[in-house]
Amino acid sequence: MAKGMILAAGKGTRVRPLTSQLPKPMVPILGKPVMEYLIEHLARYGIKDIMVNVAFNHWKIENYFGDGRRWGVNIGYSFEGQRDHGEIVSKAVGSAGALRKIQDFGGFFDDTTLVMCGDAVVDLDIGAALHEHKTKGAKASVVTLDVPREQVVNYGVVVTDNDDRVTSFQEKPQPDEALSTLASTGIYILEPEVIDMVPPDTEYDIGSELFPKLVEEGVPFFAQSRFFNWIDIGRLSDYWEVSQRVLRGEVAQMDMPGKEVKPGVWVGLNTSIAWDSVQIVGPVFVGSGVRIEPGVSIIGPTWIGHGSHVRAGSRVERCILQEYTRVGEGQRFSELIVSPKFCVDRSGVAHYLGEDDCPYRWGDARG
Numbered sequence: 001m002a003k004g005m006i007l008a009a010g011k012g013t014r015v016r017p018l019t020s021q022l023p024k025p026m027v028p029i030l031g032k033p034v035m036e037y038l039i040e041h042l043a044r045y046g047i048k049d050i051m052v053n054v055a056f057n058h059w060k061i062e063n064y065f066g067d068g069r070r071w072g073v074n075i076g077y078s079f080e081g082q083r084d085h086g087e088i089v090s091k092a093v094g095s096a097g098a099l100r101k102i103q104d105f106g107g108f109f110d111d112t113t114l115v116m117c118g119d120a121v122v123d124l125d126i127g128a129a130l131h132e133h134k135t136k137g138a139k140a141s142v143v144t145l146d147v148p149r150e151q152v153v154n155y156g157v158v159v160t161d162n163d164d165r166v167t168s169f170q171e172k173p174q175p176d177e178a179l180s181t182l183a184s185t186g187i188y189i190l191e192p193e194v195i196d197m198v199p200p201d202t203e204y205d206i207g208s209e210l211f212p213k214l215v216e217e218g219v220p221f222f223a224q225s226r227f228f229n230w231i232d233i234g235r236l237s238d239y240w241e242v243s244q245r246v247l248r249g250e251v252a253q254m255d256m257p258g259k260e261v262k263p264g265v266w267v268g269l270n271t272s273i274a275w276d277s278v279q280i281v282g283p284v285f286v287g288s289g290v291r292i293e294p295g296v297s298i299i300g301p302t303w304i305g306h307g308s309h310v311r312a313g314s315r316v317e318r319c320i321l322q323e324y325t326r327v328g329e330g331q332r333f334s335e336l337i338v339s340p341k342f343c344v345d346r347s348g349v350a351h352y353l354g355e356d357d358c359p360y361r362w363g364d365a366r367g
Contacts, residue, residue: 001046002130002189003111005099008078008118009055009092011242017342017350026064026119027239028322029246030254031287031305033064034233035118037254039071042114044253045126048073052118053098055080055090062267063166081105094208099190100198109195115188116207121231121242122254131181132224133189136152140221141239142166144182146232149175155183156207158223166221169211190301190336194219234337240337240346243320245300247283256285263357268306291365309365328361340364 008025025035068075081090103109133141145160157170159180215290229251231242246254256267264282277294287306295313305323313330322339335346344350351358
């Protein structure tokens with residue numbers, strides 16, 4: 001079976017403030033880091049040896065996942081950075097540079113390798129993708145998804161011939177200039193000799209540098225067009241959208257935790273909810289230790305993290321409340337991501353606790 005590589009060294013700047021102190025692969029969906037779903041998915045298809053490149057706040061990934069034994073896999077890490085004047089400074093070396101760094105160190109990539117980004121939710125049939133790669137005699141494959149033409153401006157577009165062989169790329173073209181509607185999903189299948197083509201000790205990217213080189217040199221390089229759920233959490237709006245989709249049950253193998261106490265409403269352990277006077281319209285998850293006071297309305301899809309407190313008369317609609325978030329009495333929260341320190345709307349406008357002109361009242365439930 002193939003080996004796995006998860007790219008997890010980015011800073012996730014476009015998802016701040018969620019990623020101000022948290023690596024993007026650790027951003028939670030249904031209370032679990034995004035990367036955990038990837039590891040579970042790889043293990044499901046028998047990919048048990050997985051390398052992860054890390055940089056920004058790398059210990060948060062390493063401490064959570066450890067050696068991988070909880071998921072029945074083996075996980076190794078490749079740190080990208082250095083110590084500078086007593087501080088650990090992350091320095092990513094590019095997606096392709098990460099592979100070459102690992103290869104030069106210990107020769108890990110001695111078999112077909114599936115490369116995935118650590119910040120996306122996918123339910124790809126990995127077995128079918130590997131089979132197609134080997135059947136075509138490919139040295140490299142890129143998994144693509146056919147997107148509506150008006151959306152190509154958001155993606156790197158892959159152009160192929162009639163045999164699905166990659167001929168060129170376009171980076172976020174305008175719809176009338178796009179030569180294809182096949183968007184690269186950042187899922188790649190590579191043979192060891194392709195990794196050897198990456199220059200050593202150089203910052204090098206897979207999409208913008210390695211793949212054009214493969215085309216130029218005539219390496220057997222194919223695109224696979226597949227239908228599957230692929231949700232790239234590149235922006236705050238993406239995070240809000242994927243949370244909504246998951247809560248609605250639209251993504252396979254991502255099941256709601258807790259106990260379903262009535263249709264579409266799941267509840268964790270030891271909650272205090274004024275059931276006689278609250279309105280909860282699913283899909284909604286209420287975590288353990290949550291307190292919901294009388295007169296509250298919660299409209300799904302909504303996630304309320306453990307230890308949170310929703311004060312009397314408040315309305316929470318299509319929101320994500322992180323753990324230990326307190327919503328003030330009589331507040332109206334709609335389409336927000338809320339933590340004890342900040343709240344941000346789906347377009348990325350953020351407010352921080354203590355701001356004088358903030359329209360919301362919320363805080364830390366532990367206070």
